[in-house]
Amino acid sequence: MRELLHDVLLLQLEYSPQNTPAMQKRGRLVRDEVAAWVRAQLPAIEREAPGEIADWKVQAKDATGNKSVIPWVRVYSAARSPRPTEGWYVVYLFGAQGDRVYLSLMQGTSRWVNGEFKARPQAELRVRAQRARDVLSAHLRLRPDLVEEIALKASRTTLGPAYEAGTVAAFEYSLDALPSDGVLGADLIFLASVLSRLYEIAPVALDEPDEIADALIAVEKSAGKARRGQGFSLTAEQRTAVERRAVAVATQHLVEQGYAVTDVGATQSYDLDARRGEEHLYVEVKGTTGPWTSDSEIIVTKNEVDLHLREYPNTMLLIVSSIELDRAATPPSAAKGELKVVHPWRIVPPNLTPLAYRYLVGE
Structure with missing residues (x-):
């Protein structure tokens, strides 16, 4: 050789x-x-x-x-x-x-x-x-x-x-x-x-960003599919750091646009409540450590989909990509991020891919 x-x-x-x-x-x-x-x-x-x-x-x-x-x-x-x-x-x-x-x-x-x-x-x-x-x-x-x-x-x-x-x-x-x-x-x-x-x-997540990998693996585990590996998933602390950074970047953008912003993610099916005069926006925020491309995807829940379909056109999607995550820090920290704004955000049903189903077996 x-x-x-x-x-x-x-x-x-x-x-x-x-x-x-x-x-x-x-x-x-x-x-x-x-x-x-x-x-x-x-x-x-x-x-x-x-x-x-x-x-x-x-x-x-x-x-x-x-x-x-x-x-x-x-x-x-x-x-x-x-x-x-x-x-x-x-x-x-x-x-x-x-x-x-x-x-x-x-x-x-x-x-x-x-x-x-x-x-x-x-x-x-x-x-x-x-x-x-x-x-x-x-x-x-x-x-x-x-x-x-x-x-x-x-x-x-x-x-x-x-x-x-x-x-x-x-x-x-x-x-x-x-x-x-x-x-x-x-x-x-x-x-x-x-x-x-x-x-x-990483049998599930070879070609997926951290956030998509987490969702795929969680769905398989909830369906009783035990996996030998963890994929490229984030820890709970790392995921929290990414989410907080995304919300911070999104909030700063909205405030600069003249909105009064309230973080409602802990209690509502959207993340930020933004108001400017009589305008009221329901804002969804998604953060990712990966770069954003034309065929990138996000994870949305059924409740999020239902809300944004109902409230359109008073809807906005803010995606913060390329977040720099310091995994070695204790606790993990996140910085930077590139913002993509979709406003109004119209959810197109053909673009939704089901990850799991609830099935009533019956008698």
Whole structure:
């Protein structure tokens, strides 16, 4: 494997989008020989990795149309990451300048939206990568030689920066100091075992923000579905810190707009009562640690939906995203946040997705 990595890196110096002899050789090495070596490690991965994953697979790619600037070979669970755009996996990424190769634990960098793949924003990828680092911290600390940032130096493609933003942790191998096959095999088994723990810890919440993950896991638990992992959920104290920060940002915005504001979240099915002259608004506030995108979602209760349908158009939704949560503080603290205003807030029933049902069994 050491020699294979060496040869692929040297061929990176002859990169061309065309299928030149050098690129043909690179393709054979990546798709056939490197992939074959990785595939030969699967029995050891299945034996050593925790959890019950019986569908480990290997996939290699060096071209999508034109030859790829960054060829790769990944190890993954077929059920949990059916495509490289989905889920989490371990992957060899060859630097564009041929000076280094990374073995990276990373995430799919695209999502399927309205019939096509769209790139995830880099800010979102970084947040999701940090979330994974948080829940895997005890395992990642076992290998201080892991790095959290990689540099593929791929200015000719948008995929390079996406791969960099999406990386959780990686082993970095430079061309002039490639390790032995024994070390390469041990590193691959270790990182696959960390991936296995990620699959186990967060089976529900791999692709969800903290707040959505909390709701999904709570619903499953209330329905009697015991889960082995906790997902990327917030503690009660962390959740309170995020909620308080969101309400503070929302309140400041409303006061600056001339409203008299009362916090009624503890007793009503909305959060802030805002009045300005004869105007009376029922304001819903949602806070999230993640970035806000066009397809982001929030959790609303049935009572909240009923109230805002009834009171429209005197309704407002204030979303405070990208809240910075200090999980290490005691108690946890939250700061900053970006505000999105929806006013009036019309709840569109087709946009509601049920998370659970109450069912009367009868006799």
